[in-house]
Amino acid sequence: MKSYAVAIVGATGLVGQEFIKILQQRQFPLGNLRLFTTDRSAGKKVSFSYQDVLLEELHSSSFKHVDLALFSAGAEASCHFVPVAMKDGAVVLDTTAAFRLEESVPLVVPEINPQDLRRHSGLIANPCCIAIQIAMALFPIHRVNPVRRVIVDSYQAVSGSGASAMEELSLQARLILEGKNVIPHIYPHQIAFNLLPEIDVFLDNGYSKEEWRIVRETRKIMHAPEIAISATAVRVPVYIGYSAALHVEFSSKITPEEARGILGASPGVRVLDDPSVSLYPQPWVAAGQDDVFVGRIREDISLPNGLALWVVTDNVRKGTALNAVQIAETLIERGWL
Numbered sequence: 001m002k003s004y005a006v007a008i009v010g011a012t013g014l015v016g017q018e019f020i021k022i023l024q025q026r027q028f029p030l031g032n033l034r035l036f037t038t039d040r041s042a043g044k045k046v047s048f049s050y051q052d053v054l055l056e057e058l059h060s061s062s063f064k065h066v067d068l069a070l071f072s073a074g075a076e077a078s079c080h081f082v083p084v085a086m087k088d089g090a091v092v093l094d095t096t097a098a099f100r101l102e103e104s105v106p107l108v109v110p111e112i113n114p115q116d117l118r119r120h121s122g123l124i125a126n127p128c129c130i131a132i133q134i135a136m137a138l139f140p141i142h143r144v145n146p147v148r149r150v151i152v153d154s155y156q157a158v159s160g161s162g163a164s165a166m167e168e169l170s171l172q173a174r175l176i177l178e179g180k181n182v183i184p185h186i187y188p189h190q191i192a193f194n195l196l197p198e199i200d201v202f203l204d205n206g207y208s209k210e211e212w213r214i215v216r217e218t219r220k221i222m223h224a225p226e227i228a229i230s231a232t233a234v235r236v237p238v239y240i241g242y243s244a245a246l247h248v249e250f251s252s253k254i255t256p257e258e259a260r261g262i263l264g265a266s267p268g269v270r271v272l273d274d275p276s277v278s279l280y281p282q283p284w285v286a287a288g289q290d291d292v293f294v295g296r297i298r299e300d301i302s303l304p305n306g307l308a309l310w311v312v313t314d315n316v317r318k319g320t321a322l323n324a325v326q327i328a329e330t331l332i333e334r335g336w337l
């Protein structure tokens with residue numbers, strides 16, 4: 001079997017560390033692994049398959065002889081280094097928001113639109129975590145009963161802002177329980193014991209950039225520009241796991257039982273739905289798992305053809321690193337790498 005030279009950019013970050021774990025767990029056909037960071041971490045070593053791999057500082061000649069580059073070092077690093085990697089012949093999977101909405105760049109969830117990978121020209125974008133789980137829950141039903149409108153309320157864990165945000169939540173929680181004051185650094189307000197309806201900057205239309213990403217990326221993944229979507233994205237004091245309440249209007253009537261049947265047969269989706277025993281998806285339970293969990297499936301009584309659903313997934317895993325590795329596996333399976 002052919003093996004591939006893989007580079008991870010942002011290797012010490014939450015996503016980078018998850019990439020390392022998933023490549024090992026899924027026995028990705030690795031020939032050579034290069035790990036890139038800033039000069040802050042360069043020089044240290046990371047264990048991979050019982051070997052130590054050196055962390056290297058990223059620079060413009062880092063991508064020589066690299067087949068596949070996984071980028072998770074923020075949009076600024078991607079804007080600068082993705083073109084460099086492509087010029088040196090690497091196929092790039094970028095998890096940042098830098099290129100997702102460019103017409104020529106496929107935005108892919110392998111269970112939904114793997115065929116879009118065929119037209120890649122060296123760069124593929126991984127969608128934002130929350131759009132991945134929304135599309136995973138909607139698309140299987142949309143194929144048989146097109147979605148007309150969705151109202152999304154999302155509850156997004158602090159890990160979506162990186163390792164330092166997780167540390168900030170821990171520190172604030174400890175200080176508050178000790179009766180001390182906290183000074184927020186990562187977020188505009190205290191996140192411990194609080195909710196912040198602000199993720200990324202606010203746009204002129206009143207939506208936040210994250211809410212706007214939900215609208216545009218979900219439509220792009222599903223090839224459904226006609227779906228009306230409105231979203232409210234809230235940062236919550238949870239370490240791992242994004243949750244979303246979806247209120248969906250379909251083209252024709254669909255019962256909760258029918259929806260459970262369709263979703264239960266969809267790869268990558270797991271239905272957890274028995275309110276009589278308090279069985280429903282929770283971020284605590286989804287953390288570390290690969291699936292997108294769906295529950296609380298019920299008729300939306302405010303709509304003629306409506307359903308309400310509760311969708312939870314591990315944002316660092318299926319929401320980011322696992323989805324990107326699945327894209328790489330699909331490229332290999334189909335001979336497109």
Ligand SMILES: NC(=O)c1ccc[n+]([C@@H]2O[C@H](COP(=O)([O-])OP(=O)(O)OC[C@H]3O[C@@H](n4cnc5c(N)ncnc54)[C@H](OP(=O)(O)O)[C@@H]3O)[C@@H](O)[C@H]2O)c1
Pocket residue numbers: 009010011012013014015016036037038039040041042058071072073074075077095096097128129159160161162163164315316319320
């Ligand atoms: N967290 C998520 O759920 C999530 C989801 C979707 C997309 N993403 C994307 O992935 C990025 C990283 O997320 P994260 O949660 O892993 O963040 P993180 O925990 O803060 O880690 C950031 C990583 O990027 C490296 N880095 C930063 N600037 C760099 C540069 N100019 N050149 C090379 N390496 C650089 C850091 O290296 P040092 O150790 O040297 O500082 C570190 O390894 C985000 O900015 C976002 O664009 C994250």
